[in-house]
Amino acid sequence: MKFSFYIILLLCTLSISPIHLTVSDNDWTPDYWPTDGWQISTPEEQGMINNRIQDLDNYIESSDWTNNLKSLLVIRNGYIVYEKYRFEFTQTFPSNIYSCTKVITSSLMGICLEEGYINSLEDPILDYLPDLNIQNMDPMKERINFRHLLTMTSGLEWIDETDYYSMMDSGNPAEYVLSKPMDSEPGQEWNYNTGCSHVLSTIINTVFENGTANLAKNSLFDPLGIANYLWTGDRFGVPNGGTLLNLIPRDMAKIGYLYLNNGSWDGMQLISKEWVENSTRSHIELDFARNFGVGYGYKWWIYDWKDSFSARGSLNQNILVLPAENLVVVTSGAGYFPFEDLVDDYILSGTSSSLVPWIIGGSSVAIIAATAITSSILKKKNK
Structure with a gap:
């Protein structure tokens, strides 16, 4: 020593x-x-x-x-x-x-941005889902953008991952997620929310024709x-x-x-x-x-x-x-x-x-x- x-x-x-x-x-x-x-x-x-x-x-x-x-x-x-x-x-x-799986969805979002299927991560996501019948609308919800969904800072209520099963049992999973009430201003608080990742997949499915x-x-x-x-x-x-x-x-x-x-x-x-x-x-x-x-x-x-x-x-x-x-x-x-x-x-x-x-x-x-x-x-x- x-x-x-x-x-x-x-x-x-x-x-x-x-x-x-x-x-x-x-x-x-x-x-x-x-x-x-x-x-x-x-x-x-x-x-x-x-x-x-x-x-x-x-x-x-x-x-x-x-x-x-x-x-x-x-x-x-x-x-x-x-x-x-x-x-x-x-x-x-x-x-x-x-x-x-979430990083695959994230990767596809990056491809959509690079190829022009979405304009900007700052775009309000509701602009890309005009046909959904979303409940509990308020100004905060209208400010949710792609970056918020990617970083788990949407502000949407998501009590725990049991919400995931309710989402999948619902008539429209993306609509279920976005109809949840807001807990905070988008971008302010992190809350693990698998539903937000499925909303991203739904938007990708909408903007990419195939x-x-x-x-x-x-x-x-x-x-x-x-x-x-x-x-x-x-x-x-x-x-x-x-x-x-x-x-x-x-x-x-x-x-x-x-x-x-x-x-x-x-x-x-x-x-x-x-x-x-x-x-x-x-x-x-x-x-x-x-x-x-x-x-x-x-x-x-x-x-x-x-x-x-x-x-x-x-x-x-x-x-x-x-x-x-x-x-x-x-x-x-x-x-x-x-x-x-x-x-x-x-x-x-x-x-x-x-x-x-x-x-x-x-x-x-x-x-x-x-x-x-x-x-x-x-x-x-x-x-």
Whole structure:
């Protein structure tokens, strides 16, 4: 430990600057595009520590929550470095990604904006739904715009997600949502509301002549090579904007990888870079959510971890994107498991950048002293 102390003191007193082993989005180009399937690599080949990945596997198998984890994928630099399926889940088994569906609806909104199907995110949404018979009208409701729906700040009453079932049982789901009374001025308060995502899907279905399902297929799923999916609709056939999209985990990862690459895919700009940037930055702080995030974007949850962002669904469906590490982490679940701990304690600690190399006096020195310094010192916490 005395040796460790002097190594640390030396590093602190010299003029040093970090070099990150990960590449930035400015100078990194994928080796290939996984349209026809992901390629597999070893953790070591992608700058990860194999022992940590093995520890991750052991931790999963020995935990009392293990039956709640159905699948886990870790993708670095575009290669699968860890893939686990349990019980009935397989590579080709599509399952409900629940509220991860919302980022698909958000993506389609970005496409509609880019292609001129809607004029502006500041447009009042009621202008796009003139045929609905909306109750409880007031001036606040007339001020709800697309940005409010995207950021869960519509101001509409939504007591809890049991309202979702009432919405789907109603004669007109979008009309049900927009007929709810107003709780606050649009843009002022965040309130999780799956109904607002379905209103977005309804508007997309209205402005795009071939409907939401065809826009998703032609502009997103087909270019990404996503064919094994099912997106359940409402009584009018409108895909549910907030849930009920069934995907295989490898295709969930393609969504994350698309956003990791700023909306670009194999020479095509499927979603504008501007939309990706705006979608994955915090538009409203979530103080109650400090344990897993700090803000909310356009249906993406925004984290403290290295400016990362995630799609989240019930029962622990997750698409986590960590741009600084070129990582995409995907889970499918059936209940609670400590997703954040899996990422923080095993996956992130297993990246080579957690062994931070330094420049000292102009020469690169790998931290050989890592073997002498306790793991608690070396481990880089990102929360």
